Amino acid sequence: MRDGSKLRGFFAKKYSFEELMHNHGEKGPIYRYPLVQYKVIDGIPTLVGLGEGANLILDIGICEEEINIEGTRFCLERAEINTESIFFGVTKEIQEYVFKTPWFALNQKNIDNYNAADEIEKDELLTKILIGNILSMAKYLDCRIEDKIRVKLDVKPIRVNFKGKKMAGFKGGFKSNFNLPDYFGLGKSVSRGFGTVKRCSL
Incomplete structure (x- = not known):
């Protein structure tokens, strides 16, 4: 990383x-x-x-x-540029994604709530955060989302070294009715490669 x-x-x-x-x-x-x-x-x-x-x-x-x-x-023995136009937004089909790099979901405001929560509450909190990440991405792309975003998470916590500190991250993936571009990030520090998602074949 x-x-x-x-x-x-x-x-x-x-x-x-x-x-x-x-x-x-x-x-x-x-x-x-x-x-x-x-x-x-x-x-x-x-x-x-x-x-x-x-x-x-x-x-x-x-x-x-x-x-x-x-x-x-x-x-650089070889360098190439690939372009692709995709639909960005809520779809009728369920899409499955994997986090290719650790997802930084938690910040100083919600990490205490996460640590104090039970297993079900943690899943609910992370689901809410992930939907918020998607909405934040859509906002900066001037994409108006009127339909409900649904998410089913399957992640596990991991410890990640970041700027000399141990940070809480997550690995795994999720399913959603939202179509996302491959290799873009969700969560914190996405410009440095964290939270990178890739669509899987269902």
């Missing part, structure tokens, strides 16, 4: 003039769903763009023969 943060640091520095690449403006961090995200998927360094972020990556292209991350040079 540290590699996703390093990848973000490289491109944020290289394209410091593009706010979408790092979500920082003249006055500091810009709090919005990141439309460009950095992650390592199955060992492959990956940039993922959505909407304006996708257009920006297409404009920038991938023309480097190598990238330099913290003094280490990595040669």
